Amino acid sequence: MLDVTPLLGSPTGMHQLTKGLVEALADRSDVSVAGYAVSARAPRREMIAVASRLGLVVRRSRLPARLCHLGWSLSDRPALSHLVRDADIVHGTNYSAPPGLHRLITAPDLTPVTHPQWCSPAVRGTADALRRAVRRGAHLHVTTQEEAGRAAEVLDMPRERVHVVPVGIRAAPPGDGAAARRLVGSERFVLTLGATEPRKGLTCLPPAMARLPADVRLVVAGPRGRHEAVLEAAVESGGISKRFVRLTEVDEARKADLLAGATVLAYPSLLEGFGMPPLEAAAAGTAVVATAVGALTQILEPEVSLVPAGDAEAFAERLAEAVAEPLPAPPPVLARIAELTWAAAAEQFLGVYGVIASS
DSSP: OEEOGGGSSSOOHHHHHHHHHHHHHHTOSSOOOOEEEEOSSSOHHHHHHHHHHHTOOEEEEOSOHHHHHHHHHHOOSOTTGGGSTTOSOEEESSSOOOSSSSEEEEOSOSHHHHOGGGSOHHHHTHHHHHHHHHHTTOEEEESSHHHHHHHHHHTTOOGGGEEEOOOOOOOOOOOOHHHHHHHHTSSEEEEEESOOOGGGOGGGHHHHHTTSOTTEEEEEESOOOTTHHHHHHHHHHTTOGGGEEEEOOOOHHHHHHHHHHOSEEEEOOSOOSSOHHHHHHHHTTOEEEEBSOTTHHHHTTTTSOOBOTTOHHHHHHHHHHHHHSOOOOOHHHHHHHHTOOHHHHHHHHHHHHHHHHTO
């Protein structure tokens, strides 16, 4: 039983993780998959559409997610147990799961625990529920070995209950780069993908644009986040308002077009659990300038040089170099990315589920 709540609303990174895993597990004949969702806001038609697309039975609670997380952080009573009845394994795909036995909880990153000031109130509210869950025996899923060691330390839990499974990188459909350039209104543009959250470090991009030729535009594509106003202020103070393009509705087809048309993908993140957009860009043949965070150090380096997180000056220099001479990812990097499939991830998750069920 998997939490499919991340599939409601804007397509975030957790949306991609949940969708990829559910679809890969549903393709197998040796496991039965069902879903649950906790949302007071999602329209019923959206829930029906999610269940229909996935071909799953999805049980839903209309209680607000924040209220559920608070309850799970305060009590071991099996609140909302009807959502997960008869499940051998309950997999909370986004920091939390109802109290009970045989739980696996995915922490896409440890920001709610280590940097709560960067998080929305809803995400901050998952930290206490996560701490209580691991104290009561829940297993944790993270996406890199580095994150596993950090999780065991900050959550004070046995390392053997922290499981590392990388996410899959879905092969993007061929994009129409010309369509993206028409949309942006320029033949050259710097692209960044993702919500405008504090940990994404996007405020370094407007000053960096001052070093680039005047025809190069900055495109920020993804949902509005907590740093939307901060980014807008940085754009205004950096004097690049006429070179700035903001896209908040980005489906898979539009993302493929943007990746195909971009001169370079910029990813100045300060902290990541994994870091999917640079890998998607590299797989699409787009040049990448990114910080040394998450899984990027394992997959992109040493062939692609990464910038220390938080070094705005170094990032601006590397971005100017990449715009002057865009370099696609070399074959060794592409080979490592090609190994990251959702089928492989599903196989690893089944092994983790088996360990949890026998514990």
